[in-house]
Amino acid sequence: MPIRDTVSWNIMISGFLRDGDFDTGFGYFKRLLELGFDWLDQASFTTMLSAYDIQEYSFVTKIIHCLVVLIGYEQEVTVGNALITSYFKCGSCGLGRQVFGEMRERNVITWTAVISGLVQNQLYDDSLKLFAEMRCGSVNPNFLTYLSSLMACSGLQALREGRQIHGILWKLGSQSDLRIESALMDMYSKCGSVEDAWRVFESAEELDEVSMTVILVGFAQNKFEDEAIQFFVKMVKAGIEIDPNMVSAVLGVFGVDTSLGLGKQIHSVIVKRGFTSNPFVSNGLINMYSKCGDLKESIKVFSRMSDKNSISWNTMIAAFARHGNGSRALELYKEMRLEGIKPTDVTFLSLLHACSHVGLVEKGMEFFKSMTEVHKISPRTEHYACVVDMLGRAGLLNEAKSFIEGLPVKPDLLVWQALLGACSIHGDSEMGKYAADQLILAAPNSPAPYILLANIYSSKGRWRERARTIRRMKEMVVDKETGISWIEIENAVHSFVVDDRSHPNAEIIYEVLAELFRHMIDEGYQPDKRFILHYLDQNEKE
DNA sequence: TTAGGGTTAG
Numbered sequence: 001m002p003i004r005d006t007v008s009w010n011i012m013i014s015g016f017l018r019d020g021d022f023d024t025g026f027g028y029f030k031r032l033l034e035l036g037f038d039w040l041d042q043a044s045f046t047t048m049l050s051a052y053d054i055q056e057y058s059f060v061t062k063i064i065h066c067l068v069v070l071i072g073y074e075q076e077v078t079v080g081n082a083l084i085t086s087y088f089k090c091g092s093c094g095l096g097r098q099v100f101g102e103m104r105e106r107n108v109i110t111w112t113a114v115i116s117g118l119v120q121n122q123l124y125d126d127s128l129k130l131f132a133e134m135r136c137g138s139v140n141p142n143f144l145t146y147l148s149s150l151m152a153c154s155g156l157q158a159l160r161e162g163r164q165i166h167g168i169l170w171k172l173g174s175q176s177d178l179r180i181e182s183a184l185m186d187m188y189s190k191c192g193s194v195e196d197a198w199r200v201f202e203s204a205e206e207l208d209e210v211s212m213t214v215i216l217v218g219f220a221q222n223k224f225e226d227e228a229i230q231f232f233v234k235m236v237k238a239g240i241e242i243d244p245n246m247v248s249a250v251l252g253v254f255g256v257d258t259s260l261g262l263g264k265q266i267h268s269v270i271v272k273r274g275f276t277s278n279p280f281v282s283n284g285l286i287n288m289y290s291k292c293g294d295l296k297e298s299i300k301v302f303s304r305m306s307d308k309n310s311i312s313w314n315t316m317i318a319a320f321a322r323h324g325n326g327s328r329a330l331e332l333y334k335e336m337r338l339e340g341i342k343p344t345d346v347t348f349l350s351l352l353h354a355c356s357h358v359g360l361v362e363k364g365m366e367f368f369k370s371m372t373e374v375h376k377i378s379p380r381t382e383h384y385a386c387v388v389d390m391l392g393r394a395g396l397l398n399e400a401k402s403f404i405e406g407l408p409v410k411p412d413l414l415v416w417q418a419l420l421g422a423c424s425i426h427g428d429s430e431m432g433k434y435a436a437d438q439l440i441l442a443a444p445n446s447p448a449p450y451i452l453l454a455n456i457y458s459s460k461g462r463w464r465e466r467a468r469t470i471r472r473m474k475e476m477v478v479d480k481e482t483g484i485s486w487i488e489i490e491n492a493v494h495s496f497v498v499d500d501r502s503h504p505n506a507e508i509i510y511e512v513l514a515e516l517f518r519h520m521i522d523e524g525y526q527p528d529k530r531f532i533l534h535y536l537d538q539n540e541k542e
Numbered sequence: 543t544t545a546g547g548g549t550t551a552g
Contacts, residue, residue, distance in 0.1 A: 081543040112544040213547040245548040
Protein backbone atom coordinates (compact mmCIF):
# COMPACT_ATOMS: atom_id res chain seq x y z
CA MET A 1 0.00 0.00 0.00
CA PRO A 2 1.74 3.20 -1.14
CA ILE A 3 1.78 6.16 1.17
CA ARG A 4 -0.15 8.96 -0.44
CA ASP A 5 0.70 12.56 0.25
CA THR A 6 -0.68 15.85 -1.05
CA VAL A 7 1.82 16.00 -3.87
CA SER A 8 0.81 12.62 -5.28
CA TRP A 9 -2.86 13.62 -5.12
CA ASN A 10 -2.08 16.84 -6.95
CA ILE A 11 -0.13 15.01 -9.65
CA MET A 12 -2.97 12.53 -10.05
CA ILE A 13 -5.54 15.31 -10.43
CA SER A 14 -3.46 17.39 -12.81
CA GLY A 15 -2.91 14.30 -14.99
CA PHE A 16 -6.64 13.86 -15.56
CA LEU A 17 -7.17 17.57 -16.11
CA ARG A 18 -4.37 17.73 -18.67
CA ASP A 19 -6.07 14.94 -20.60
CA GLY A 20 -9.27 16.94 -20.59
CA ASP A 21 -11.10 14.54 -18.26
CA PHE A 22 -12.51 17.28 -16.03
CA ASP A 23 -15.09 15.13 -14.30
CA THR A 24 -12.62 12.47 -13.11
CA GLY A 25 -10.19 15.21 -12.08
CA PHE A 26 -12.92 16.87 -10.06
CA GLY A 27 -13.85 13.48 -8.59
CA TYR A 28 -10.34 12.99 -7.24
CA PHE A 29 -10.31 16.52 -5.89
CA LYS A 30 -13.51 15.74 -3.97
CA ARG A 31 -11.88 12.60 -2.52
CA LEU A 32 -8.89 14.73 -1.49
CA LEU A 33 -11.28 17.14 0.21
CA GLU A 34 -12.88 14.28 2.14
CA LEU A 35 -9.49 13.53 3.68
CA GLY A 36 -9.66 16.91 5.36
CA PHE A 37 -8.50 20.46 4.72
CA ASP A 38 -5.05 19.68 6.10
CA TRP A 39 -4.37 17.68 2.96
CA LEU A 40 -4.72 20.67 0.67
CA ASP A 41 -1.85 22.93 -0.22
CA GLN A 42 -1.61 25.95 -2.51
CA ALA A 43 -0.75 23.77 -5.47
CA SER A 44 -3.99 21.79 -5.05
CA PHE A 45 -5.88 25.00 -5.70
CA THR A 46 -3.75 26.38 -8.51
CA THR A 47 -3.85 22.99 -10.26
CA MET A 48 -7.62 22.92 -10.18
CA LEU A 49 -7.94 26.53 -11.21
CA SER A 50 -5.63 26.28 -14.20
CA ALA A 51 -7.70 23.56 -15.82
CA TYR A 52 -11.27 24.74 -15.45
CA ASP A 53 -10.98 27.77 -17.66
CA ILE A 54 -14.08 27.39 -19.76
CA GLN A 55 -17.45 28.93 -19.16
CA GLU A 56 -19.26 25.63 -18.60
CA TYR A 57 -17.07 24.98 -15.60
CA SER A 58 -17.16 28.46 -14.06
CA PHE A 59 -18.89 26.91 -11.06
CA VAL A 60 -15.65 25.02 -10.25
CA THR A 61 -13.81 28.33 -10.00
CA LYS A 62 -16.46 29.61 -7.62
CA ILE A 63 -16.30 26.47 -5.46
CA ILE A 64 -12.50 26.68 -5.29
CA HIS A 65 -12.78 30.36 -4.41
CA CYS A 66 -15.04 29.51 -1.46
CA LEU A 67 -12.61 26.86 -0.24
CA VAL A 68 -9.69 29.26 -0.61
CA VAL A 69 -11.44 31.75 1.64
CA LEU A 70 -12.47 29.02 4.07
CA ILE A 71 -8.93 27.74 4.47
CA GLY A 72 -7.48 31.23 4.56
CA TYR A 73 -5.36 31.17 1.42
CA GLU A 74 -6.95 34.23 -0.12
CA GLN A 75 -3.94 36.44 0.56
CA GLU A 76 -1.51 34.01 -1.10
CA VAL A 77 -0.36 35.69 -4.31
CA THR A 78 -0.12 32.54 -6.41
CA VAL A 79 -3.61 31.42 -5.43
CA GLY A 80 -5.07 34.89 -6.01
CA ASN A 81 -3.39 35.06 -9.42
CA ALA A 82 -4.78 31.69 -10.40
CA LEU A 83 -8.27 32.76 -9.29
CA ILE A 84 -8.05 35.94 -11.36
CA THR A 85 -6.90 34.07 -14.45
CA SER A 86 -9.58 31.45 -14.07
CA TYR A 87 -12.40 33.96 -13.58
CA PHE A 88 -11.39 35.96 -16.66
CA LYS A 89 -11.12 32.83 -18.78
CA CYS A 90 -14.63 31.86 -17.70
CA GLY A 91 -15.84 35.32 -18.67
CA SER A 92 -16.61 36.33 -15.08
CA CYS A 93 -14.77 39.66 -15.31
CA GLY A 94 -16.47 41.21 -12.30
CA LEU A 95 -15.35 38.44 -9.99
CA GLY A 96 -11.83 38.54 -11.40
CA ARG A 97 -11.59 42.25 -10.68
CA GLN A 98 -13.02 41.72 -7.21
CA VAL A 99 -10.27 39.26 -6.33
CA PHE A 100 -7.71 41.71 -7.69
CA GLY A 101 -9.20 44.50 -5.59
CA GLU A 102 -9.01 42.46 -2.41
CA MET A 103 -5.40 41.36 -2.85
CA ARG A 104 -2.97 43.16 -0.55
CA GLU A 105 0.14 41.87 -2.29
CA ARG A 106 0.29 42.11 -6.09
CA ASN A 107 3.16 41.03 -8.31
CA VAL A 108 3.72 41.44 -12.08
CA ILE A 109 1.72 38.32 -12.75
CA THR A 110 -1.25 39.67 -10.80
CA TRP A 111 -1.32 42.87 -12.83
CA THR A 112 -0.67 41.11 -16.11
CA ALA A 113 -3.34 38.52 -15.44
CA VAL A 114 -5.95 41.27 -15.08
CA ILE A 115 -4.66 43.36 -17.99
CA SER A 116 -4.64 40.37 -20.34
CA GLY A 117 -7.89 39.01 -18.89
CA LEU A 118 -9.63 42.26 -19.73
CA VAL A 119 -8.26 42.08 -23.27
CA GLN A 120 -9.51 38.51 -23.66
CA ASN A 121 -12.96 39.77 -22.73
CA GLN A 122 -12.76 42.70 -25.15
CA LEU A 123 -12.63 45.25 -22.32
CA TYR A 124 -9.74 47.04 -24.01
CA ASP A 125 -10.40 50.44 -22.52
CA ASP A 126 -10.34 49.15 -18.94
CA SER A 127 -7.24 47.18 -19.77
CA LEU A 128 -5.31 50.26 -20.92
CA LYS A 129 -6.47 52.22 -17.89
CA LEU A 130 -5.15 49.52 -15.61
CA PHE A 131 -1.89 49.44 -17.55
CA ALA A 132 -1.52 53.20 -16.95
CA GLU A 133 -2.27 52.69 -13.26
CA MET A 134 0.34 49.97 -13.04
CA ARG A 135 2.98 52.19 -14.61
CA CYS A 136 2.39 54.70 -11.78
CA GLY A 137 3.02 52.06 -9.15
CA SER A 138 6.08 50.19 -7.96
CA VAL A 139 5.63 46.95 -9.92
CA ASN A 140 7.32 46.99 -13.32
CA PRO A 141 5.57 45.54 -16.36
CA ASN A 142 7.22 42.60 -18.10
CA PHE A 143 7.04 41.77 -21.79
CA LEU A 144 3.76 39.91 -21.41
CA THR A 145 2.23 43.02 -19.88
CA TYR A 146 3.37 45.03 -22.88
CA LEU A 147 2.10 42.35 -25.19
CA SER A 148 -1.35 42.47 -23.60
CA SER A 149 -1.53 46.23 -23.65
CA LEU A 150 -0.53 46.28 -27.31
CA MET A 151 -3.43 43.91 -27.93
CA ALA A 152 -5.67 46.37 -26.10
CA CYS A 153 -4.47 49.12 -28.44
CA SER A 154 -5.28 46.89 -31.42
CA GLY A 155 -8.78 46.35 -30.13
CA LEU A 156 -9.32 50.06 -29.53
CA GLN A 157 -7.52 51.12 -32.69
CA ALA A 158 -5.61 53.44 -30.37
CA LEU A 159 -2.67 54.47 -32.52
CA ARG A 160 -1.38 57.13 -30.14
CA GLU A 161 -1.23 54.80 -27.13
CA GLY A 162 0.21 52.06 -29.33
CA ARG A 163 3.04 54.32 -30.46
CA GLN A 164 3.73 55.27 -26.85
CA ILE A 165 4.12 51.63 -25.89
CA HIS A 166 6.31 51.08 -28.94
CA GLY A 167 8.45 53.96 -27.68
CA ILE A 168 8.76 52.48 -24.20
CA LEU A 169 9.73 49.11 -25.65
CA TRP A 170 12.31 50.76 -27.85
CA LYS A 171 13.85 52.53 -24.88
CA LEU A 172 13.94 49.26 -22.96
CA GLY A 173 15.56 47.64 -25.96
CA SER A 174 13.07 44.80 -25.82
CA GLN A 175 11.11 45.45 -28.97
CA SER A 176 13.04 42.84 -30.91
CA ASP A 177 11.14 39.89 -29.50
CA LEU A 178 9.21 38.14 -32.23
CA ARG A 179 6.00 38.03 -30.21
CA ILE A 180 6.28 41.73 -29.41
CA GLU A 181 6.95 42.46 -33.07
CA SER A 182 3.87 40.52 -34.13
CA ALA A 183 1.76 42.40 -31.62
CA LEU A 184 3.22 45.71 -32.87
CA MET A 185 2.45 44.83 -36.49
CA ASP A 186 -1.04 43.79 -35.52
CA MET A 187 -1.55 47.04 -33.60
CA TYR A 188 -0.34 49.20 -36.47
CA SER A 189 -2.39 47.44 -39.11
CA LYS A 190 -5.55 47.42 -36.97
CA CYS A 191 -5.03 51.17 -36.51
CA GLY A 192 -4.92 51.55 -40.27
CA SER A 193 -1.21 52.16 -40.62
CA VAL A 194 0.16 49.34 -42.79
CA GLU A 195 3.26 51.40 -43.50
CA ASP A 196 4.31 51.25 -39.85
CA ALA A 197 3.42 47.57 -39.68
CA TRP A 198 5.55 46.90 -42.73
CA ARG A 199 8.45 48.83 -41.19
CA VAL A 200 8.33 46.57 -38.13
CA PHE A 201 8.10 43.54 -40.40
CA GLU A 202 11.15 44.57 -42.39
CA SER A 203 13.24 45.32 -39.33
CA ALA A 204 12.44 41.97 -37.72
CA GLU A 205 15.44 39.69 -37.56
CA GLU A 206 13.45 36.50 -37.92
CA LEU A 207 9.99 35.56 -39.06
CA ASP A 208 7.58 32.80 -38.31
CA GLU A 209 4.08 31.73 -39.33
CA VAL A 210 2.41 34.08 -36.89
CA SER A 211 4.25 37.23 -37.89
CA MET A 212 3.65 36.44 -41.57
CA THR A 213 -0.04 35.91 -40.93
CA VAL A 214 -0.24 39.21 -39.07
CA ILE A 215 1.25 41.21 -41.92
CA LEU A 216 -0.87 39.34 -44.46
CA VAL A 217 -4.06 40.11 -42.56
CA GLY A 218 -2.81 43.67 -42.14
CA PHE A 219 -2.67 44.06 -45.90
CA ALA A 220 -6.11 42.55 -46.31
CA GLN A 221 -7.78 44.64 -43.61
CA ASN A 222 -6.43 47.82 -45.13
CA LYS A 223 -7.84 47.06 -48.57
CA PHE A 224 -4.57 45.81 -50.05
CA GLU A 225 -6.09 42.46 -51.04
CA ASP A 226 -3.81 41.92 -54.02
CA GLU A 227 -0.73 42.62 -51.93
CA ALA A 228 -1.93 40.12 -49.34
CA ILE A 229 -2.36 37.38 -51.93
CA GLN A 230 0.90 38.24 -53.66
CA PHE A 231 2.70 38.14 -50.32
CA PHE A 232 1.36 34.65 -49.69
CA VAL A 233 2.30 33.45 -53.16
CA LYS A 234 5.80 34.85 -52.70
CA MET A 235 6.24 33.02 -49.40
CA VAL A 236 5.09 29.72 -50.90
CA LYS A 237 7.35 30.11 -53.91
CA ALA A 238 10.28 30.91 -51.62
CA GLY A 239 9.66 27.60 -49.89
CA ILE A 240 8.98 29.25 -46.52
CA GLU A 241 7.13 27.17 -43.93
CA ILE A 242 3.43 28.00 -43.92
CA ASP A 243 0.77 26.69 -41.56
CA PRO A 244 -3.00 26.19 -41.79
CA ASN A 245 -3.68 29.44 -39.93
CA MET A 246 -1.86 31.42 -42.55
CA VAL A 247 -3.73 29.59 -45.28
CA SER A 248 -7.13 30.32 -43.79
CA ALA A 249 -6.10 33.96 -43.46
CA VAL A 250 -5.23 34.23 -47.12
CA LEU A 251 -8.46 32.50 -48.13
CA GLY A 252 -10.35 35.17 -46.22
CA VAL A 253 -8.89 37.79 -48.54
CA PHE A 254 -10.71 36.47 -51.60
CA GLY A 255 -13.76 38.34 -52.72
CA VAL A 256 -15.65 39.23 -55.86
CA ASP A 257 -12.76 41.17 -57.35
CA THR A 258 -10.03 38.62 -56.76
CA SER A 259 -9.03 35.90 -59.16
CA LEU A 260 -10.74 32.51 -58.92
CA GLY A 261 -7.75 31.02 -60.71
CA LEU A 262 -5.41 32.11 -57.92
CA GLY A 263 -7.86 30.71 -55.39
CA LYS A 264 -7.71 27.33 -57.14
CA GLN A 265 -3.92 27.45 -57.08
CA ILE A 266 -4.00 28.05 -53.35
CA HIS A 267 -6.40 25.13 -53.06
CA SER A 268 -3.80 22.91 -54.71
CA VAL A 269 -1.16 24.17 -52.28
CA ILE A 270 -3.54 23.20 -49.47
CA VAL A 271 -3.93 19.69 -50.86
CA LYS A 272 -0.18 19.28 -51.31
CA ARG A 273 0.57 20.34 -47.75
CA GLY A 274 -2.14 18.12 -46.35
CA PHE A 275 -4.15 20.93 -44.77
CA THR A 276 -7.51 19.78 -46.12
CA SER A 277 -8.72 18.32 -42.84
CA ASN A 278 -8.23 21.58 -40.94
CA PRO A 279 -11.70 23.06 -40.32
CA PHE A 280 -10.47 26.65 -40.61
CA VAL A 281 -9.00 25.86 -44.01
CA SER A 282 -12.06 24.00 -45.29
CA ASN A 283 -14.40 26.72 -44.12
CA GLY A 284 -12.17 29.26 -45.79
CA LEU A 285 -12.29 27.27 -49.02
CA ILE A 286 -16.10 27.09 -49.00
CA ASN A 287 -16.22 30.82 -48.53
CA MET A 288 -13.54 31.57 -51.10
CA TYR A 289 -15.30 29.58 -53.82
CA SER A 290 -18.67 31.05 -52.96
CA LYS A 291 -17.38 34.62 -53.04
CA CYS A 292 -15.53 34.04 -56.31
CA GLY A 293 -18.75 32.77 -57.87
CA ASP A 294 -18.12 29.01 -57.92
CA LEU A 295 -21.00 27.66 -55.81
CA LYS A 296 -20.56 24.10 -57.09
CA GLU A 297 -17.01 23.94 -55.79
CA SER A 298 -18.21 25.30 -52.40
CA ILE A 299 -20.74 22.49 -52.17
CA LYS A 300 -18.05 19.96 -53.05
CA VAL A 301 -15.73 21.12 -50.26
CA PHE A 302 -18.63 21.26 -47.80
CA SER A 303 -19.89 17.77 -48.53
CA ARG A 304 -16.40 16.29 -48.29
CA MET A 305 -15.89 17.65 -44.76
CA SER A 306 -16.06 14.93 -42.16
CA ASP A 307 -16.66 17.09 -39.11
CA LYS A 308 -18.52 20.23 -40.00
CA ASN A 309 -18.74 22.84 -37.26
CA SER A 310 -21.34 25.58 -36.96
CA ILE A 311 -19.17 27.92 -39.03
CA SER A 312 -19.09 25.40 -41.90
CA TRP A 313 -22.89 25.31 -41.90
CA ASN A 314 -23.18 29.08 -41.56
CA THR A 315 -20.78 29.60 -44.43
CA MET A 316 -22.63 27.20 -46.69
CA ILE A 317 -26.03 28.70 -45.82
CA ALA A 318 -24.62 32.14 -46.59
CA ALA A 319 -23.21 30.82 -49.86
CA PHE A 320 -26.64 29.67 -51.02
CA ALA A 321 -28.18 32.94 -49.92
CA ARG A 322 -25.51 34.92 -51.76
CA HIS A 323 -26.20 32.97 -54.96
CA GLY A 324 -29.92 33.70 -54.70
CA ASN A 325 -30.86 30.15 -53.68
CA GLY A 326 -32.89 31.03 -50.60
CA SER A 327 -34.89 27.84 -50.41
CA ARG A 328 -31.75 25.69 -50.46
CA ALA A 329 -30.33 27.88 -47.68
CA LEU A 330 -33.38 27.19 -45.52
CA GLU A 331 -33.26 23.45 -46.28
CA LEU A 332 -29.64 23.40 -45.19
CA TYR A 333 -30.64 24.98 -41.89
CA LYS A 334 -33.08 22.10 -41.33
CA GLU A 335 -30.30 19.59 -42.03
CA MET A 336 -28.05 21.47 -39.64
CA ARG A 337 -30.62 21.18 -36.87
CA LEU A 338 -31.11 17.48 -37.63
CA GLU A 339 -27.36 16.98 -37.29
CA GLY A 340 -27.67 18.51 -33.82
CA ILE A 341 -25.56 21.58 -34.59
CA LYS A 342 -26.51 24.63 -32.54
CA PRO A 343 -27.23 27.74 -34.60
CA THR A 344 -25.30 30.91 -33.75
CA ASP A 345 -26.11 34.59 -34.15
CA VAL A 346 -24.45 34.51 -37.57
CA THR A 347 -26.66 31.60 -38.66
CA PHE A 348 -29.65 33.86 -38.17
CA LEU A 349 -28.05 36.69 -40.08
CA SER A 350 -27.58 34.37 -43.04
CA LEU A 351 -31.11 33.01 -42.73
CA LEU A 352 -32.65 36.47 -42.53
CA HIS A 353 -30.56 37.50 -45.50
CA ALA A 354 -31.81 34.45 -47.43
CA CYS A 355 -35.46 35.14 -46.52
CA SER A 356 -35.04 38.75 -47.50
CA HIS A 357 -33.87 37.89 -51.00
CA VAL A 358 -36.61 35.39 -51.73
CA GLY A 359 -39.36 37.44 -50.08
CA LEU A 360 -40.21 34.93 -47.35
CA VAL A 361 -41.17 37.56 -44.78
CA GLU A 362 -43.25 35.38 -42.48
CA LYS A 363 -40.62 32.66 -42.40
CA GLY A 364 -37.98 35.28 -41.66
CA MET A 365 -39.98 36.74 -38.77
CA GLU A 366 -40.39 33.20 -37.44
CA PHE A 367 -36.61 32.76 -37.47
CA PHE A 368 -36.15 36.10 -35.74
CA LYS A 369 -38.58 35.04 -33.01
CA SER A 370 -37.06 31.59 -32.56
CA MET A 371 -33.62 33.12 -32.28
CA THR A 372 -34.50 34.97 -29.09
CA GLU A 373 -37.20 32.71 -27.68
CA VAL A 374 -35.92 29.23 -28.48
CA HIS A 375 -32.17 29.66 -28.88
CA LYS A 376 -31.72 32.48 -26.35
CA ILE A 377 -29.49 34.47 -28.68
CA SER A 378 -29.88 38.19 -28.13
CA PRO A 379 -30.10 40.12 -31.40
CA ARG A 380 -27.47 42.63 -32.40
CA THR A 381 -28.20 45.70 -34.53
CA GLU A 382 -27.14 43.66 -37.56
CA HIS A 383 -30.11 41.39 -36.95
CA TYR A 384 -32.45 44.36 -36.67
CA ALA A 385 -31.03 45.75 -39.90
CA CYS A 386 -31.65 42.40 -41.61
CA VAL A 387 -35.27 42.38 -40.48
CA VAL A 388 -35.75 45.96 -41.69
CA ASP A 389 -34.14 45.01 -44.99
CA MET A 390 -36.42 42.00 -45.31
CA LEU A 391 -39.62 43.91 -44.54
CA GLY A 392 -38.50 46.81 -46.69
CA ARG A 393 -37.60 44.76 -49.75
CA ALA A 394 -41.02 43.11 -49.56
CA GLY A 395 -42.54 46.58 -49.77
CA LEU A 396 -43.72 46.58 -46.14
CA LEU A 397 -42.20 49.98 -45.45
CA ASN A 398 -44.65 50.96 -42.72
CA GLU A 399 -44.08 47.66 -40.93
CA ALA A 400 -40.34 48.26 -41.19
CA LYS A 401 -40.74 51.71 -39.69
CA SER A 402 -42.84 50.52 -36.78
CA PHE A 403 -40.38 47.66 -36.24
CA ILE A 404 -37.63 50.26 -35.86
CA GLU A 405 -39.75 52.34 -33.51
CA GLY A 406 -40.32 49.29 -31.32
CA LEU A 407 -36.64 48.43 -30.95
CA PRO A 408 -35.26 48.15 -27.41
CA VAL A 409 -32.06 49.95 -28.45
CA LYS A 410 -31.23 53.11 -30.37
CA PRO A 411 -31.15 52.11 -34.04
CA ASP A 412 -27.73 52.59 -35.62
CA LEU A 413 -26.71 53.45 -39.16
CA LEU A 414 -27.07 49.88 -40.46
CA VAL A 415 -30.76 49.95 -39.58
CA TRP A 416 -31.39 53.30 -41.24
CA GLN A 417 -29.37 52.26 -44.26
CA ALA A 418 -31.58 49.21 -44.67
CA LEU A 419 -34.73 51.33 -44.50
CA LEU A 420 -33.35 53.89 -46.93
CA GLY A 421 -32.29 51.15 -49.34
CA ALA A 422 -35.82 49.76 -49.27
CA CYS A 423 -37.32 53.21 -49.88
CA SER A 424 -35.06 53.52 -52.86
CA ILE A 425 -36.21 50.18 -54.30
CA HIS A 426 -39.85 51.11 -53.88
CA GLY A 427 -39.45 54.78 -54.76
CA ASP A 428 -40.95 56.08 -51.50
CA SER A 429 -39.54 59.58 -51.29
CA GLU A 430 -41.37 60.62 -48.11
CA MET A 431 -40.11 57.77 -45.98
CA GLY A 432 -36.82 57.97 -47.85
CA LYS A 433 -36.36 61.54 -46.70
CA TYR A 434 -37.08 60.48 -43.12
CA ALA A 435 -34.62 57.57 -43.26
CA ALA A 436 -31.94 59.69 -44.95
CA ASP A 437 -32.21 62.38 -42.26
CA GLN A 438 -31.82 59.78 -39.53
CA LEU A 439 -28.89 58.24 -41.34
CA ILE A 440 -27.17 61.60 -41.74
CA LEU A 441 -27.58 62.16 -38.01
CA ALA A 442 -26.07 58.75 -37.29
CA ALA A 443 -23.20 59.04 -39.80
CA PRO A 444 -22.70 62.66 -40.82
CA ASN A 445 -19.68 62.01 -43.03
CA SER A 446 -21.09 59.28 -45.21
CA PRO A 447 -22.15 60.16 -48.76
CA ALA A 448 -24.47 57.15 -48.96
CA PRO A 449 -27.69 58.72 -47.63
CA TYR A 450 -27.41 61.69 -49.97
CA ILE A 451 -26.80 59.52 -53.00
CA LEU A 452 -29.66 57.15 -52.21
CA LEU A 453 -32.05 60.00 -51.51
CA ALA A 454 -30.97 61.79 -54.68
CA ASN A 455 -31.65 58.57 -56.60
CA ILE A 456 -35.15 58.39 -55.19
CA TYR A 457 -35.86 61.98 -56.23
CA SER A 458 -34.49 61.24 -59.70
CA SER A 459 -36.80 58.30 -60.11
CA LYS A 460 -39.73 60.56 -59.25
CA GLY A 461 -38.57 63.30 -61.59
CA ARG A 462 -38.18 65.70 -58.65
CA TRP A 463 -35.11 67.39 -60.03
CA ARG A 464 -35.06 70.41 -57.79
CA GLU A 465 -35.05 68.28 -54.62
CA ARG A 466 -32.44 66.07 -56.18
CA ALA A 467 -30.19 69.05 -56.89
CA ARG A 468 -30.65 70.34 -53.33
CA THR A 469 -29.65 66.95 -51.92
CA ILE A 470 -26.50 66.77 -54.04
CA ARG A 471 -25.58 70.32 -53.06
CA ARG A 472 -26.02 69.43 -49.40
CA MET A 473 -23.79 66.42 -49.87
CA LYS A 474 -21.05 68.47 -51.48
CA GLU A 475 -21.15 70.86 -48.54
CA MET A 476 -21.05 68.08 -45.99
CA VAL A 477 -18.93 65.23 -47.28
CA VAL A 478 -16.26 64.13 -49.67
CA ASP A 479 -17.06 62.71 -53.09
CA LYS A 480 -18.68 59.36 -53.55
CA GLU A 481 -16.33 56.57 -54.48
CA THR A 482 -16.46 55.55 -58.11
CA GLY A 483 -18.20 52.26 -58.85
CA ILE A 484 -16.09 49.67 -60.64
CA SER A 485 -17.00 46.57 -62.67
CA TRP A 486 -14.53 43.85 -63.49
CA ILE A 487 -14.06 40.55 -65.24
CA GLU A 488 -11.39 37.91 -64.90
CA ILE A 489 -9.78 36.37 -67.98
CA GLU A 490 -6.90 33.94 -67.61
CA ASN A 491 -5.89 35.15 -64.14
CA ALA A 492 -5.87 38.81 -65.17
CA VAL A 493 -8.57 41.09 -63.75
CA HIS A 494 -9.87 43.77 -66.10
CA SER A 495 -11.75 46.58 -64.36
CA PHE A 496 -13.95 49.33 -65.74
CA VAL A 497 -15.51 52.56 -64.50
CA VAL A 498 -18.37 54.51 -66.04
CA ASP A 499 -17.65 55.75 -69.56
CA ASP A 500 -14.24 54.10 -69.44
CA ARG A 501 -12.34 53.93 -72.73
CA SER A 502 -8.91 53.19 -71.34
CA HIS A 503 -8.97 49.45 -72.08
CA PRO A 504 -6.92 48.49 -75.18
CA ASN A 505 -9.97 46.75 -76.63
CA ALA A 506 -12.42 49.49 -75.70
CA GLU A 507 -13.79 49.85 -79.23
CA ILE A 508 -14.66 46.17 -79.54
CA ILE A 509 -16.13 46.10 -76.03
CA TYR A 510 -18.47 48.98 -76.76
CA GLU A 511 -19.49 47.42 -80.07
CA VAL A 512 -20.45 44.18 -78.33
CA LEU A 513 -22.31 46.18 -75.68
CA ALA A 514 -24.32 47.98 -78.36
CA GLU A 515 -25.09 44.65 -79.99
CA LEU A 516 -26.29 43.18 -76.68
CA PHE A 517 -28.42 46.23 -76.09
CA ARG A 518 -30.13 45.81 -79.49
CA HIS A 519 -30.81 42.14 -78.65
CA MET A 520 -32.30 43.19 -75.33
CA ILE A 521 -34.73 45.62 -76.94
CA ASP A 522 -35.64 43.02 -79.59
CA GLU A 523 -36.46 40.52 -76.85
CA GLY A 524 -38.79 43.07 -75.32
CA TYR A 525 -36.77 44.22 -72.31
CA GLN A 526 -37.16 47.79 -71.18
CA PRO A 527 -34.22 49.59 -69.59
CA ASP A 528 -34.84 50.68 -65.98
CA LYS A 529 -34.48 54.43 -66.15
CA ARG A 530 -35.58 55.23 -62.64
CA PHE A 531 -32.17 55.52 -61.05
CA ILE A 532 -30.39 57.69 -63.56
CA LEU A 533 -29.15 60.72 -61.76
CA HIS A 534 -28.96 63.33 -64.44
CA TYR A 535 -31.73 65.10 -66.17
CA LEU A 536 -31.31 63.77 -69.70
CA ASP A 537 -33.61 63.03 -72.59
CA GLN A 538 -35.01 59.52 -73.03
CA ASN A 539 -32.36 58.31 -75.50
CA GLU A 540 -29.47 59.40 -73.41
CA LYS A 541 -30.94 57.75 -70.37
CA GLU A 542 -31.12 54.40 -72.12
C1' DT B 543 -0.06 31.71 -11.64
C1' DT B 544 0.35 36.19 -17.00
C1' DA B 545 1.51 34.08 -23.56
C1' DG B 546 1.69 36.99 -30.46
C1' DG B 547 -1.80 35.31 -35.83
C1' DG B 548 -6.53 32.36 -38.65
C1' DT B 549 -12.60 30.67 -40.98
C1' DT B 550 -18.83 32.63 -40.97
C1' DA B 551 -23.11 37.97 -42.28
C1' DG B 552 -23.55 43.07 -43.72
